[in-house]
Amino acid sequence: MSIPFDLWGQRGWASVEVAGESHYATHIRELFGKDLKPSGSEIVVTAQLVPDPQNRHDRNAVGVWVGNKQLGHLPRDEAARYVPVLASLTAQGWLPQVSARVWGTEWSDYEERRASFRGSVRLDLAEPHMLVPVNLPPSGQHRLLPTGAAIQVTGEEKHLDALAPLLRPEGECWAYVSLHEMVEQTARTSRTVVEVRVDGSRVGQLTPKMSGELLPAIRHLAQGDVTTTARAIIKGNRIKSEVVLYVARAHELPDTWLGPAAPAAPAQMQAHAPDFVPQVSPTSAVRPHGPIPPAPSGIRFVVPANWPQPPAGWAPPPGWRPDPSWPAAPEGWQWWIPVWE
Known part of the structure; x- marks a missing residue:
């Protein structure tokens, strides 16, 4: 059984046209049910991208499906670019899927003949090298924050040795990062910020202002010993790199993501509970790699x-x-x- 995998890099707009929709007009029409307006309707669905190496017309063919209904396929040139990544995922038991916008219209001619339907499908599909993160998520319990607006990480220039192994020839890639609360000591005071790590190694931190946008979520998950993770784009080369998070702020998280509220601790426990935050120096050396499981x-x-x-x-x-x-x-x-x- 294949496991659905939401391809990364989806930005909320569908720009990749699907080919061959006219051959699957019946399937596309069925998606609308009774909600199709004479002037045209548009719906958003989740579409699966399934390589079809047995296709007699194109061994790189990639079918576009919604459930058990095929809606079309990627254009030949696009399929050749995408099939290596998609085929690798399906070979590992994953089912690649993306958001798709489906448009349709139906009309009858003046002689009241059978209604005619016309439909089109567009995919929210990033470039091939941006479909899959370059690393694995943390091995322990973790939660991935929903995608949101960009947040710039600072201090990456001090950690190029940790970022260099992840860089791609295309100059950018998606990666899992983990977010951790830390206390930064300055000459006169201390301040709480968010440390950003990739594969356990520090690659930078957020400014105090941006840290405040995420700390409530990090603390919420930490109560259950769950690590906060996020999507990030790493850009650059071995002499200059930057990391940008794409993550929802704490106040944007829905209650369904937060889960049930934890019961309040007894008063006597609250009075003596330590407010402990690990002391981490922003200039500390990168930790050595642990054993590979x-x-x-x-x-x-x-x-x-x-x-x-x-x-x-x-x-x-x-x-x-x-x-x-x-x-x-x-x-x-x-x-x-x-x-x-």
Whole structure:
């Protein structure tokens, strides 16, 4: 069973045209149901990109699907650029998917013949080298903050040795970063900021103002021993690099992402609880790499704590959907985690 994988780099606008829609007009029309307006309607759906190496017309063909309905395929030139990345993902058991805008219109001629339908599909698809992060997320419990506006990281010039292995010939790439609360000591005082790490190594920090935008979320997750992670673009070369986060601010996070509120601690515990923040010098040396763990022996399906827990080893069959009466899963929930047995 393939695991859905949301391709990175989606920015909210669909600019890649899908080819061959006229051959799949019936499938496209079915997506609208009864909501198709005579003047035309547009809907947003999640589309899967499936390589089709057995296609007799083009061995690089990539089909565009929504569920079990094909809507078209990538244009031949585009398919040749994208198929190496997409085929690599599917070979590893992933199902690449992106947001798609589907437009359709239907009309009847004056002689009241059968209605004619015309539809088009556009994909929110980044450049091939920006579809997949260059590194893995942290191995422990973590939550990925939703995508948001850009936040510039500072101090990257002090950590080029940690960034250089991630740089690509195209000059940019997506990467997982982890965010950590730290106290920065200055000559006269101290201040709390957010430290940014890649694969456990420090690559910079946020300004005090920008740190304040994310610290409430970092502290919220830290209460459950969960590491905060985010998407970042790393640009540059071995002599000059920069890191930019694309992340939602704490006040923009929906309640569904935050999850159920934690019960308040007893008064006597609150009075004696230490307000501990690790003391980290901004000029500390990069930590050495730890041991590389073996490849996971499998993956496990994980549901939110406020859902009925499935039997051990259970995985959802194709087409399975949660009971509508269950609470919505937090945004960005990690449905599958690797296991070592």
